[in-house]
Amino acid sequence: MATAPEITSIPNPERRAVITGIGVIAPNGIGTEKWWEATRAGQSGIGRITRFDPSQYPAQLAGEVEGFDAADYIEQRMIVQTDHWTHMALAATQMALEDAQFDPEGKDPYRMSVITASGSGGNEFGQKEIENLWGKGPIFVGAYQSIAWFYAATTGQIAIKYGMKGPCGVVCQEGAGGLEALWHSRRNILRNVDFVISGGTEAPIGPYALTCQLTTGRLSLESDPEDAYRPFDSRANGYVPGEGGAIIIVESADHAEARGAPQVYAEVLGYGATNDADHPKRSTADGTQLGRAITLALERAGIGADEVDAVIADAAGVPDADAAEAQAISEVLGNGVPVTAPKTMVGRLYGGGAPLDVAAAVLAMRDGVLPPTTNLDSPAEGLDLDFVTEPREAQLRTVLVNARGFGGFNSALVLRRP
Amino acid sequence: MRRSAVTGVGVVAPGGVNREAFWDTITSGRTATRKITFFDPEGFRSQIAAEADFDPHAAGLDDQEINRMDRYVQFAVAAAMEAVTDAGLDVEQIDRDRTAVTLGSAVGGTMVLERDYVVVSNHGQKWLVDHEYASPFLYQALVPSTLASEVALKFGAHGPSVVVSTGCTSGIDGIGYGHQLIQDGEADIVISGASETGISPISMACFDPIKATSRRNDDPAHASRPFDRDRDGFVMGEGSAVLVLEEFESAQARGAHIYCEVAGYANRGNAYHMTGLRPDGAEMAEAILDAMAQGGIEPEDIDYINAHGSGTKQNDRHETAAYKRALGDQAYKIPISSIKSMIGHSLGGIGAVEMAACALAIDRGVVPPTANWENPDPECDLDYTPNEAKRKQVDAALSTGSGFGGFQSAMILARPQELQEVGI
Numbered sequence: 042m043a044t045a046p047e048i049t050s051i052p053n054p055e056r057r058a059v060i061t062g063i064g065v066i067a068p069n070g071i072g073t074e075k076w077w078e079a080t081r082a083g084q085s086g087i088g089r090i091t092r093f094d095p096s097q098y099p100a101q102l103a104g105e106v107e108g109f110d111a112a113d114y115i116e117q118r119m120i121v122q123t124d125h126w127t128h129m130a131l132a133a134t135q136m137a138l139e140d141a142q143f144d145p146e147g148k149d150p151y152r153m154s155v156i157t158a159s160g161s162g163g164n165e166f167g168q169k170e171i172e173n174l175w176g177k178g179p180i181f182v183g184a185y186q187s188i189a190w191f192y193a194a195t196t197g198q199i200a201i202k203y204g205m206k207g208p209c210g211v212v213c214q215e216g217a218g219g220l221e222a223l224w225h226s227r228r229n230i231l232r233n234v235d236f237v238i239s240g241g242t243e244a245p246i247g248p249y250a251l252t253c254q255l256t257t258g259r260l261s262l263e264s265d266p267e268d269a270y271r272p273f274d275s276r277a278n279g280y281v282p283g284e285g286g287a288i289i290i291v292e293s294a295d296h297a298e299a300r301g302a303p304q305v306y307a308e309v310l311g312y313g314a315t316n317d318a319d320h321p322k323r324s325t326a327d328g329t330q331l332g333r334a335i336t337l338a339l340e341r342a343g344i345g346a347d348e349v350d351a352v353i354a355d356a357a358g359v360p361d362a363d364a365a366e367a368q369a370i371s372e373v374l375g376n377g378v379p380v381t382a383p384k385t386m387v388g389r390l391y392g393g394g395a396p397l398d399v400a401a402a403v404l405a406m407r408d409g410v411l412p413p414t415t416n417l418d419s420p421a422e423g424l425d426l427d428f429v430t431e432p433r434e435a436q437l438r439t440v441l442v443n444a445r446g447f448g449g450f451n452s453a454l455v456l457r458r459p
Numbered sequence: 460m461r462r463s464a465v466t467g468v469g470v471v472a473p474g475g476v477n478r479e480a481f482w483d484t485i486t487s488g489r490t491a492t493r494k495i496t497f498f499d500p501e502g503f504r505s506q507i508a509a510e511a512d513f514d515p516h517a518a519g520l521d522d523q524e525i526n527r528m529d530r531y532v533q534f535a536v537a538a539a540m541e542a543v544t545d546a547g548l549d550v551e552q553i554d555r556d557r558t559a560v561t562l563g564s565a566v567g568g569t570m571v572l573e574r575d576y577v578v579v580s581n582h583g584q585k586w587l588v589d590h591e592y593a594s595p596f597l598y599q600a601l602v603p604s605t606l607a608s609e610v611a612l613k614f615g616a617h618g619p620s621v622v623v624s625t626g627c628t629s630g631i632d633g634i635g636y637g638h639q640l641i642q643d644g645e646a647d648i649v650i651s652g653a654s655e656t657g658i659s660p661i662s663m664a665c666f667d668p669i670k671a672t673s674r675r676n677d678d679p680a681h682a683s684r685p686f687d688r689d690r691d692g693f694v695m696g697e698g699s700a701v702l703v704l705e706e707f708e709s710a711q712a713r714g715a716h717i718y719c720e721v722a723g724y725a726n727r728g729n730a731y732h733m734t735g736l737r738p739d740g741a742e743m744a745e746a747i748l749d750a751m752a753q754g755g756i757e758p759e760d761i762d763y764i765n766a767h768g769s770g771t772k773q774n775d776r777h778e779t780a781a782y783k784r785a786l787g788d789q790a791y792k793i794p795i796s797s798i799k800s801m802i803g804h805s806l807g808g809i810g811a812v813e814m815a816a817c818a819l820a821i822d823r824g825v826v827p828p829t830a831n832w833e834n835p836d837p838e839c840d841l842d843y844t845p846n847e848a849k850r851k852q853v854d855a856a857l858s859t860g861s862g863f864g865g866f867q868s869a870m871i872l873a874r875p876q877e878l879q880e881v882g883i
Binding site for chain 1: 593596617624668724728748751752785787
């Protein structure tokens with residue numbers, strides 16, 4: 042007989058996945074509570090780019106994490122081996138583990154996993170090294186390029202740092218990847234993993250990465266932050282990119298209970314993912330596939346549309362995409378459900394965006410307050426939804442988070458307060 | 460429990476750019492490694508690679524697709540078309556809402572990223588690059604998720620779509636992801652696999668400083684030498700493979716040709732080092748044992764092992780140790796091979812290509828060899844099927860992979876129980 046493995050990845054549908062820890066690095070606040078306070082108050086972290094001189098570029102705004110010093114969280118040896126994107130993830134992981142009051146040391150390594158989302162990997166590190174290659178020659182490319190630039194760097198570094206040997210993963214769906222990472226964590230919880238470091242961060246504010254983003258035609262070219270990222274508004278004109286994100290601890294409900302986790306923020310209850318399968322440059326106002334993702338999420342959660350107390354919207358900021366999302370929400374959930382998009386304060390964080398929205402959703406449930414969508418003064422014609430434009434008190438038990446990614450990705454996640 | 464049948468196989472690989480040419484290459488023991496022709500490799504430590512002579516028009520792509528898709532996306536679309544045709548699926552008839560796309564890639568769109576970088580930076584002279592020179596689809600190169608988007612678009616697949624990027628285990632993990640979607644009822648058909656085209660200056664330059672690649676530049680045909688005493692690193696390759704996975708009962712009901720089923724899949728982190736491997740192979744052994752446990756498979760049931768076998772000193776030692784640890788004495792009796800000896804190491808793509816080799820080995824009763832195996836290494840003392848293919852009934856094949864980041868993956872493909880009596 043073969044030796045038995047430490048864990049067997051046969052799904053057990055009885056197992057449940059809950060969120061027990063959050064760590065946030067965001068343009069409007071470092072640390073979960075600082076960020077949440079700013080977000081509830083509608084304070085924006087968007088400004089003119091400072092990471093480099095943006096004067097020559099048509100888009101000059103971004104959500105940058107001001108005052109973040111990797112050395113506050115990570116040893117120097119690790120800082121030089123990794124990109125800014127990984128620095129922020131390692132810092133957020135430390136915060137999330139503290140929040141969950143969980144020390145991986147001495148725990149069963151095969152029951153702990155790391156599953157993160159990535160949009161564009163270590164692109165700033167990559168630009169420096171490719172500059173060395175083409176500007177000076179192959180022998181000037183540093184030894185860490187091979188481990189800092191690729192999309193798996195963050196998951197790999199976290200898993201090694203904390204001794205996690207369970208199923209590890211990296212998912213890429215542009216702006217939708219964060220929800221997929223959380224649901225994939227749940228897939229692994231069903232398969233007998235107990236503790237997953239999930240979520241993700243992104244660092245897309247480098248000259249070459251910005252150049253790449255400009256080619257989609259979806260960035261706002263406005264120079265005043267209040268004029269720039271205005272999803273669902275009649276003056277919507279594109280979006281502003283941002284850096285940072287959130288690391289989210291997804292844990293088996295039994296494990297959280299057995300160890301006496303300090304809090305269970307929410308259960309990861311249902312999820313749906315679809316793809317528009319449409320031409321990448323063609324912006325569509327058709328929300329059919331997003332609507333189907335929402336419907337699938339409700340079905341998997343086993344709840345009716347009337348049980349959704351609020352929606353955290355994807356909020357593309359591009360008129361057609363806003364119309365598609367409004368259509369999907371209104372067709373599946375009706376026009377009465379409150380809809381908000383706190384990412385107007387930070388920009389679109391790609392791989393880090395959906396995890397930050399999940400953090401907003403669970404804290405909104407905890408505190409009974411919906412954060413506002415800033416810059417939304419007058420909804421575009423035909424968008425008849427209950428947009429939350431001022432902080433609003435609300436009793437929330439179930440929140441739906443939408444996330445979409447360039448390339449047709451649609452996803453919806455149902456979170457429920459215990 | 461819902462099961463996944465493999466009903467279609469498509470391959471783009473060096474030495475021949477479709478499934479049959481690939482099978483012919485790897486069973487004949489021919490090596491497709493050569494001096495790099497895609498760019499002038501002068502000044503690089505490793506100057507050799509296994510390049511695919513791929514013609515996108517001949518593969519059925521149109522001018523607009525060729526214009527907007529990076530080479531690795533073109534490979535995957537071509538492999539997916541071959542696999543879907545092989546499966547006999549009519550995309551107009553299938554439930555495309557229940558059709559998913561799960562594909563792996565380690566480095567994504569680096570070829571286009573580098574091509575445009577050279578222009579916008581004017582040959583690496585500007586940190587503040589000139590955006591006016593960027594080509595219109597450059598963002599698609601920055602985000603590897605484009606791979607899934609384009610394949611979903613090609614077939615109108617509206618189900619879940621994802622790119623899995625776990626370094627050099629991306630290929631196994633891309634297929635494993637699809638298998639889990641079928642198990643969990645999230646999809647009924649999955650276009651799964653991986654693609655990579657990393658024969659470019661920046662990708663080659665990544666591996667030079669860490670001495671991971673071979674510098675047998677004067678003898679490229681014999682440079683990829685997995686498990687041989689004189690191996691000196693891997694040889695870069697490129698390639699893609701797509702397996703069509705279908706929920707088993709529905710595949711059977713429509714009378715599909717079932718190559719095999721996914722009997723087990725597992726991945727683990729080694730929690731050790733981004734590029735280093737623990738000599739005892741403990742975590743890879745765990746992945747193997749998990750995959751076996753899922754399928755109720757004993758060491759005696761495994762007829763073939765398709766090794767990661769990259770040809771680096773540490774990998775081949777690590778993997779040999781993992782096989783012994785997981786399979787005991789049986790490890791000495793199972794034929795093992797590394798097809799990287801012939802088609803190089805296409806990073807995130809190769810795992811899927813190796814799963815395609817396993818599906819074909821089961822289907823056709825042939826174990827492909829390890830080419831260039833000449834001198835035994837005392838630390839690698841198993842049966843690596845040297846140089847010549849072996850006729851053998853294969854009912855279960857194990858494939859393993861290791862990736863930067865500590866990833867260790869294992870998958871077992873097996874002839875389904877109900878089809879075993881009619882086996883070859």
